[in-house]
Amino acid sequence: MAxxxxxxxxxxxxxxxxxxxxxxxxxxVALTNPWLAALVSFLLIVFVFVAMAAVRPQPFPEKASVAAMPWWAPLGGIAGAVAVFMGLLFVDEIGAGPFNGLLITANLLASLAIDHFGWLGMKPKRLGPMRAGGAALMVAGIVLIARS
Known part of the structure; x- marks a missing residue:
């Protein structure tokens, strides 16, 4: 598939x-406590994934594939949780546009570095002039969005 x-x-x-x-x-805002709000949010996520696992079961991994897994592989959920928690705390303070613009621009810049250097098991993809230019436009865009 393309x-x-x-x-x-x-x-x-x-x-x-x-x-x-x-x-x-x-x-x-409704629950006052950001930790409680994050817990409620993630409990709903767990419920959805448990339901999906029941509806669409997949085979369990083999011991060898778990043993070969990089130590950092399970930490992706925590990395995503940081972004969710930052949204819980800050999106209403700085606005949805600037918050998401900053989040996505930082995501893009980090992703370009991951691709370029082949970090975290990704196939290397060189940071050429077009990709660097696109990143520069994203940075310029978020500067314009955040300042207005």
């Missing part, structure tokens, strides 16, 4: 992430 066929789903996920940040901010 990767470009997956782009609409990724765009949907990005739009949902922007909605989720604002929803989580309102959850924090």
């Amino acid at each position: 990767a470009s066929l997956l782009y609409p789903f990724v765009l949907l996920a990005g739009a949902l992430q922007a909605l989720g940040n604002s929803m989580n901010a309102q959850l924090r």
